[in-house]
Amino acid sequence: MAVQIQFGTDGWRALIAREFTEDNVARVAAAHARYLRAQGGKRVVIGFDTRFGGARFARVAAGEFARRGLDVLLATEFLPTPALSFAVKHYGAAGGVMITASHNPPEYNGYKLKGPYGGSVTPSIARDVEGYIDAPDEPFGSEGRVESFDVRQAYYEALDRVLDVALLRTYQGELYHDSMGGAGSSWISEYARHANFEGLTVRPVRGEPHPMFHGVNPEPIPQNLELVSNLLAACQDPTFACVTDGDADRVGAVLAGGRVFNSHQIFAVLLKHLFDRGVRGRVVKTVSTSAIIDRLCEHLGLEVIETPVGFKYITDAFLEGEADERLAVLIGGEESGGLAVRGHIPERDGVLNSLLLLEAVAKSGKSLPALFADIERLTNFEHHYDRVDLHLDPAFDIKGAMRASLDWTDVAGQGVQEVVTKDGVKFVLQGGAFVMLRGSGTEPVLRVYVEAPSEDAVQVLLAEAVRRVHAFGTPNASSSSAGEDSTAPSPRA
Template sequence: MPIKFGTDGWRDIIADGFTYENVRKVARAHAQYLRSQGGQEVIIGYDTRFQSQNFARVAAHAFASCGLNVQLSDTFIPTPALSFAVWNRGAAGGAMITASHNPPEYNGYKLKGPYGGSATPAIVRAVEEVLESEAASDTQSGQISPLDVRQAYYTHLDTLLDLDTLRSYPGVLYHDAMGGAGAGWLEGYVRHAGLPVEVRSVHGNPSPLFYGVNPEPIPQNLAALMDLLQGEQGLTFGVATDGDADRLGAVTSGGHFFNSHQIFAVLLQHLHAQGGRGRVVKTVSTSQVVERLASILGLEVLETPIGFKYIADAFLEGEDDRDKRVLIGGEESGGLGVAGHIPERDGLLISLLLLEAVAKSGQGPRELFAEIERRVDYQHHYDRVDLLVDRHFDKVGALERAGHWTTVAGHTVKGVNARDGVKLLLEGDAWLLLRASGTEPVLRVYVEAPTAKAQQAILQEAVERVQTSGPEA
């Protein structure tokens, strides 16, 4: 079975494609690439999935057999903390054993660059070339030693947060770790910083089955958190981190889901108000509220394909060119990164920044976003449907046919954006995006419109047309 890299590394079903032997092959290819670049040390971490620790050990021994010294996490660890360790220790690269938000039967291997972020497309291609060549590995013996980065990571967060403002927060912060690698890390940071914030843990014990849901912080997976918040009032809200804690969703008092687009916009406004300046980087699937707000703030917007590696590229480009400096970058799936940090999405830092924005303004997340909607003169209504397709479904053909649609639910197609998948720009300030997942047998359908009625009608018709897709669909 071929090993295929997607939007963020390689993922496959445990014991089917994701096996010890395949992990060993990928780690050896990664190691040989790093050695070709003069690398001497690599950092390896893992999440709470079934066998993740053992897969990480297999990878560690593969790197050591290629002559690299390995720092192997001594317990499960969030991906952003692993990425920070790579940068903080000056390692040549990193590997994270995780399938992120994928279902429990999956595991995966994320590649991290020496700058502490998702491997760039160029790095991924180079590793793929080594993997395809099936070059023989070396038999040198590197050293494997334990990694503990928690304290250093927390100390770094201190430099990015307004601790005095956080101390003024009067509410409760719920944290749903979804059984994943973020378990205990927000509570640990609050203790480290001496903050009087009460953090209430939900699904805070590691669980390979993620308490019966996919570890993706979207409404259908957050029923428990939404139920808990229904009885809350005021500024109290909850955050949910995915399986490896690099993505974020939120739930406000009253039990209302607060999506990644809304978090992105609130943090953009907050960072700008704090004096932050720079480009705003968004994937093609992200709300137009973000670009409208950026325009009002006088900030340049860069749109990328889906995958944080493209956003990481923009952060790295901005390191050497002040005119291209990035203030904030994010994607629809809940991954956000900010200036001053590593070029990586970080669900833990973003949770704390959202808390900071609420404490600073004295308004809850929903009130802050409603203010932004008024400011940009646009009402945000968004949804996404993931259509499970079998291997016989022609995803390429379905996207090609969608690219020729002239109307959807009575809305005329005004233009087509083919940056990633097929995005139809519709009259009435709405859009529809169809895209094949790079990590699962799924065709994703995204819609944003200024009214709930229009959004639901466009989504329903698009799903029906894809499901009945034929030569004339």
């Protein structure tokens, strides 16, 4: 029987050689081609990251599009997802394909769909494409052409228009870049050369492209960053390391001394920096993102839009802003480190956001932790956060556990002030903390998110929430915190 293919938060992903096969890639590409033909599309752009078989899977997809009469621009070497998304818009294509499983373990690959605007497809487009899977073909007509492309120079010129290049040329210092063996390899150091940042030394970490990502999952969270944390242990502020995930659309950071600077802190610093530069607009955040974003926006007089988890919802908001200036988005971001900013494509871009973090340091003369401490003082909000992923037995009723949690009136003695069910179940507690439960859309995993005024409070709330989940059923595997080692090879929504 044919494998059932369903799109998650950003396309389709599966285990290589099990579900992710040439035949199944062909099925998805054929459906995508049928959709684009129905929309009058004539051209598609296809890229891939450093994962095993990426180039071959990309060629398979290209063949399906060409057979259905679409011209194909096919990458000849790996490139970051944001560069592929930029290429879709730059070349006026009807859509794009990125062969990548992003931050997932190396055993996985995936198929990301990109819209003509240069970003993740909206939920409605994803549903429409999924509806064409295994549908009867219309007559194809003449075959399309398959040609190669190289968008690096044009992409760098697009970054020039977003960044304060003149300011960055004055910066004297070091920037470490851990590309984790992924598609971001060399893209920041080459940009620095392109822009003539003579005072900046970019030091690559795991810069050699690697299909197994040098032995870690290519996700910029603490358990995967021991190497770069050790390298930064002896450094002094304001030096820091930017970290890009497997396809370089997400960004992480490690501070001098080796401490991880989390995604919420990155979001807040970039928001404040762009505001100080004079950029205005709405701020879009997913429901699992820190309340410090809301506090900062309240202080700055900015409207906040909260969405379910999935960057496609943020893309929707950016597209609304492109259609109506009054709805323009300043920045949109998610808990996983994906951020998009005004003036660029409506897409997560780990390369650009790494350079914007450096720009914030260069402009202020302060380190990243000092900039975030300023925001905490400004908002009178102290940020502490952690997340646990519970890998459960497939028979465990995750939806039932979340339904049962709706009866919670407190967590560890802190009263529930509000229950938000936009995506999973989020408990806003008295005193400013929140606890959130959210099931993965692709695997038996329940994520538990906690933010609280102190690190001790975070751990107390996490422990209590996990205990209650265990009381509902019996997980088959141990939980894995964002600060602990976890090697479970599972895709993360």
